[in-house]
Amino acid sequence: MTGSEETPSFRLAYVPGVTPTKWVRIWNERLPDIPLDLVQVPAADAFGTLRAGGADAGFVRLPVDGADLAAIPLYTETTVVVIPKDHLVAAVDEVTTEDLADDIVLHPLDDSLDWARLPGRPAIERPATTADAIELVAAGVGVLVVPQSLARLHHRKDLTYRPVSDAPVSRVALSWPQDETTDRVEDFIGIVRGRTVNSSRGRRPEPAEPKAGRTATATGGARRKPTAGKQTGDGRRRGSGAAPKGGKRGKPRRRS
Numbered sequence: 001m002t003g004s005e006e007t008p009s010f011r012l013a014y015v016p017g018v019t020p021t022k023w024v025r026i027w028n029e030r031l032p033d034i035p036l037d038l039v040q041v042p043a044a045d046a047f048g049t050l051r052a053g054g055a056d057a058g059f060v061r062l063p064v065d066g067a068d069l070a071a072i073p074l075y076t077e078t079t080v081v082v083i084p085k086d087h088l089v090a091a092v093d094e095v096t097t098e099d100l101a102d103d104i105v106l107h108p109l110d111d112s113l114d115w116a117r118l119p120g121r122p123a124i125e126r127p128a129t130t131a132d133a134i135e136l137v138a139a140g141v142g143v144l145v146v147p148q149s150l151a152r153l154h155h156r157k158d159l160t161y162r163p164v165s166d167a168p169v170s171r172v173a174l175s176w177p178q179d180e181t182t183d184r185v186e187d188f189i190g191i192v193r194g195r196t197v198n199s200s201r202g203r204r205p206e207p208a209e210p211k212a213g214r215t216a217t218a219t220g221g222a223r224r225k226p227t228a229g230k231q232t233g234d235g236r237r238r239g240s241g242a243a244p245k246g247g248k249r250g251k252p253r254r255r256s
Contacts, residue, residue: 009035010184013050013058015043015112016130017077017149018172020059026191034184042129043112050177057176057185061112061147064175071173074192077147079113079169080161082137082154089143094163104142106133112147113168119145130154 010027014020020038027036039058041049046060050069064071081100083089089099097119105120108127123142127133133144134154147170151161174192176185 009037010057010188011037011039011055012188013039013041013046013055013060015041015046015058015060017147017153018059019149023188023191027188030191030197031187042110044110047175050175056180056182057174057188060173060175062171062173063114064173068178069175070178070181071175072189072192073171073173075172077149077170077172079145079164079167080148080151081164081167082134082144082146082151082159082161084137084140085158085160087143089162090160092162094165096166097164100143100145100164106136106142106144108133108144112150112170113145115168119167134159 010031012020012024024036024038027034039049039055041054041058043061046058047065047069049055050058050060059074060071062071062073081089081095089095100120103120104123105118106123106127107115107118108130110129120143123136127136130144130146130150131154134156136142137144138156138158145164145167148161148163174189
């Protein structure tokens with residue numbers, strides 16, 4: 001670990017579709033003195049940003065394109081097809097790639113899905129970005145298959161989406177340069193893995209001060225309270241439950 005260096009903030013990159021709000025909130029609660037700066041980057045530029053030092057860590061889409069970058073897989077997204085609301089597919093709850101055989105399926109250059117074979121009919125040319133492809137879907141040119149988070153990100157009132165059961169899926173991971181696993185990166189790893197602040201790799205709070213008011217003996221032990229009851233003149237100890245002086249004694253029990 002190379003965690004001795006000090007930087008003014010922790011820089012966190014994230015690709016479109018990822019919502020880091022939950023983890024940022026926990027960071028701000030645990031480390032309020034260390035600002036967290038969010039850096040949104042295109043999916044194609046995420047790994048280059050990490051290698052160039054543009055961010056300390058980042059939420060990326062797998063696979064990672066080199067052994068110099070570490071990655072912790074976090075979750076897998078549902079894949080959906082984005083369609084106009086009056087499209088036939090909008091009438092069902094789920095489709096397969098075969099159901100799209102007669103449609104032009106747009107394939108943007110920043111596509112994050114690993115296709116072995118593209119479904120449907122190809123477009124004349126590939127849109128530059130997912131945002132461009134969404135515009136073409138709205139214009140009735142074709143349909144678009146993407147991770148669900150991207151469909152939500154580019155939501156339009158005239159479009160909807162449906163899950164595609166047999167399409168490739170996108171996995172989101174936390175990634176950072178292997179040689180730059182700083183203490184702050186470890187702090188953020190702990191947050192995304194759900195570690196508590198008192199875990200072995202979390203930042204521990206300062207030890208609590210010993211409570212005042214307890215009197216110690218000369219040997220350091222706590223002084224014991226005296227045993228209940230008081231000692232009689234013959235050395236025996238009368239318990240607290242003894243009958244009061246001058247009180248009546250109970251009648252002896254008759255033996256049968």
